[in-house]
Amino acid sequence: MTTFASQDPQFALPAPAQPGQALSQVDTPSLLLDLAAFERNLDRMQGRADAAGVKLRPHAKAHKTPDIALAQVARGAVGVCCQKVSEALPFVRAGIADIHISNEIATPAKAALLAALARRASMSVCVDDARQVAMLEDACRAADARLTVFVEIDVGQGRCGVKNAESALRLAEAIAGSSHLRFGGLQAYHGGAQHRRTREERRVAAARAAESAAQTVVRLDAAGIACATVTGGGTGSVEFDLASGVYTEIQPGSYVFMDGDYGRNEWDAASRFEHSLFIASTVMSVASGTRAVLDAGLKSMAVDSGLPTIWQPSPQALRYVAANDEHGIVEATDGTALPGLGAQVLLVPGHCDPTLNLYDEIVGFRDGRVECLWPVAARGLSR
Amino acid sequence: MTTFASQDPQFALPAPAQPGQALSQVDTPSLLLDLAAFERNLDRMQGRADAAGVKLRPHAKAHKTPDIALAQVARGAVGVCCQKVSEALPFVRAGIADIHISNEIATPAKAALLAALARRASMSVCVDDARQVAMLEDACRAADARLTVFVEIDVGQGRCGVKNAESALRLAEAIAGSSHLRFGGLQAYHGGAQHRRTREERRVAAARAAESAAQTVVRLDAAGIACATVTGGGTGSVEFDLASGVYTEIQPGSYVFMDGDYGRNEWDAASRFEHSLFIASTVMSVASGTRAVLDAGLKSMAVDSGLPTIWQPSPQALRYVAANDEHGIVEATDGTALPGLGAQVLLVPGHCDPTLNLYDEIVGFRDGRVECLWPVAARGLSR
Structure with a gap:
């Protein structure tokens, strides 16, 4: 069987982001660091x-x-x-x-x-x-x-x-x-x-x-x-x-990073660290009319400490209610409009440690723009 | 700061196994395929x-x-x-x-x-x-x-x-x-x-x-x-x-592979596929005297469909009862002896798809010997 790699060795997956890009242009699912x-x-x-x-x-x-x-x-x-x-x-x-x-x-x-x-x-x-x-x-x-x-x-x-x-x-x-x-x-x-x-x-x-x-x-x-x-x-x-x-x-x-699960604890003011790590996902289907389907599921986050919460948009009104391998189901908790097809949704993972272990890079951003890509060089190194 | 890589570019993580090795010699945690x-x-x-x-x-x-x-x-x-x-x-x-x-x-x-x-x-x-x-x-x-x-x-x-x-x-x-x-x-x-x-x-x-x-x-x-x-x-x-x-x-x-969770379903004989995928782990602590601690936890398996079951040794008498990031807790369900320090324990993952997504290679074995290492080349490719 012909292997295409030998025909075109340059053909590789593009990086999820480039420094200077707007956050909305980051390919998803990706791990974002504020x-x-x-x-x-x-x-x-x-x-x-x-x-x-x-x-x-x-x-x-x-x-x-x-x-x-x-x-x-x-x-x-x-x-x-x-x-x-x-x-x-x-x-x-x-x-x-x-x-x-x-x-x-x-x-x-x-x-x-x-x-x-x-x-x-x-x-x-x-x-x-x-x-x-x-x-x-x-x-x-x-x-x-x-x-x-x-x-x-x-x-x-x-x-x-x-x-x-x-x-x-x-x-x-x-x-x-x-x-x-x-x-x-x-x-x-x-x-x-x-x-x-x-x-x-x-x-x-x-x-x-x-x-x-x-x-x-x-x-x-x-x-x-x-x-x-x-x-x-x-x-x-x-x-x-x-x-x-x-x-x-x-x-x-x-x-x-401050996990979603940790964030639900009671803290003194000096020990309350900030959520800095987010999963960027995209709405890939709205055909049901009653829910938005995200492109980030079990292969993009660890769920051992619970499902992720929504950070943007509408953290109060939207809920991530179910994770399949590569799908996440979002519902609105009141009459709030669901995010539209192609919209970017930012999630706070329930447990950061095993979530990090799924990604090859962290996309660092500041003031809404990508600043750096950091390799998660120890990803998968559990031996 | 000096980087050691430049001093010794050959210094890399050894592969988890070599073809011809006995299964007991495979470095853990590793993914084994029968x-x-x-x-x-x-x-x-x-x-x-x-x-x-x-x-x-x-x-x-x-x-x-x-x-x-x-x-x-x-x-x-x-x-x-x-x-x-x-x-x-x-x-x-x-x-x-x-x-x-x-x-x-x-x-x-x-x-x-x-x-x-x-x-x-x-x-x-x-x-x-x-x-x-x-x-x-x-x-x-x-x-x-x-x-x-x-x-x-x-x-x-x-x-x-x-x-x-x-x-x-x-x-x-x-x-x-x-x-x-x-x-x-x-x-x-x-x-x-x-x-x-x-x-x-x-x-x-x-x-x-x-x-x-x-x-x-x-x-x-x-x-x-x-x-x-x-x-x-x-x-x-x-x-x-x-x-x-x-x-x-x-x-x-x-x-x-046949997941642990799928395996718990009711099947007709022709549709019952065999468990072929296992996680090889090692007992790293027995200090408690009442449980064995394995080196395979949340970063070595997906637990969204339940904790893994024990395949070897003593599948009836041993239970994997809790997963931390890099630890698994095993207890004996009756008077059975716990596996000793350094012993290899094989697990059946509850959900194979997201478990595969944690590993860079599959170690294939036959008749108790390693036969091949296959790259999980699409690991992490969720974009």
Whole structure:
């Protein structure tokens, strides 16, 4: 069979936008970033961390975008977190010099890749089992690499992490006794605390997490092992994490974009970040007469935290009511006119992290015009 | 800031697997394809279409993989469907000569890309509004391209498509009167009918859809416009679509892999396709003592149709109970031992289409060994 590629190697998909274009000209579905709101979010979080004297290490799993990591580091972030070893690779390539893998790994292949990264940047990772310590030591010895290792403690999430201070101590001793590993301290992250709706619920969960971490620090200290760093916390609990006196470093990610789901939480004024990330979609059918069909569905957004909300036009009167693979159904909640065929509709995704993971680029805009295209270079890197 | 890429341009992420490797060596999370089950699924659907004298045009939105499209065409498929214009591009490049966009488009940029594709392959698309016809004619005139256009009729889905035969007739006349467009016939697809749990529910919905399509064919015929093709149907309703006497072409997609959600339906023996697609994951933490934490979460699977089920080991006794971004929580439903740290766990995704859209390659295996890596070349192409 003839392949057309060989006949016409130049034939490729056009970029979704060009700098200077009006926002209405962006091809859809596309991911839009309001650069002014994004920059205010970055400044606000860095300012809060600086004021508290706590290091900011933003979570790059939220954006997977080296251009954003560089903007965070330029404002004072000490580096970034990644959730997977492979996810770190494009950030190392982009020159981010200090990356924490805020997670455990359990296979020699992943340990070998991490050791290879550790020869190119300052890398750290978490453990919650002595077998992980041995595996990391073996990989680093083979690669002649040095790696910082954190003990993860379970502070309420019920996911990864050792259950008590004695287990943490044994692991810290194993790390300290490994010639290619350095004990970095504790990771104490309570993901479930981030998404509770009221401030009081989040305050209580964050306080318990911090107390549990503090007790473990004391136990290790009594055994002569210093926790140089206690890392954890997130966008939902940052006001409490910063004030805890326990965390020396915070790991928020979502503040950059502010998910639809997070946006429905109750916030204090200083912690309410702005929605900066939107999905641009287009009305592709109005034949029913009673609804508008958008070209953005399950392949253009994650719906695990609910369907997107409408940002423009008519956020009060229009509702995105159903998502199929490549279709979104919009209805009007009162007598408001539906957007017409070909109209652009902007959506706020319910959960930004897995939505980002669907796109190859972010279209940055300011004052209604496209300013930049940033590659989502770590998209799909979950290994 | 120094970029490491320039220091070491060879430093790249290793492939998740190499041909010849044992399945247990595949890096995770990865998408695995049981090639023997996959080939039986392809043979079975082609055999059923051939026996009914109906053309098979599989939906490529399910797999987004040119290697799979080529395997379908090699067995007798007349071409493939795509759901978006951009999605078709890698299939045109791979030499698929006949592609139907089973959807409407509504912007001049998309029409221009479609016209460019129509100079390289036989392309068709759907309309449900006269403005779409005019836009397509303009784009094809500008590109000196010829395009086949189908009128989509709403046969129960309540999404896109005209509502009655008179509207279909007016659009067919507009297409037939456009110098660069050819009227191809009708698209009559009822997505909602595919996923009803009982055969009887699907039979009733499919019969209504076919009856509605038949009435429209008669109306157009009376006006002197022949519907050369009536295209539609899917994996869930294929037994009824093939027997309807109305559809000349069917568009099933999911039969290739068989989703977890589809698998929970009631089927006749001939229509029960096999699960061929799995997510390989690894246990990364067992510190809790009561659950195993997998390295595959929301970024490794779509959960819109439910969480994945466990395929290996212990499908009866283990349950995947919660997904975070990069973690999956597994519990044992009775006294069964949890899989150990580093163990590989295979999952059946609830919804294959959007799960495929997260991966860059499919790892094909046979008899427990890796045989091939196929690029998911249309991943992310939703524009």
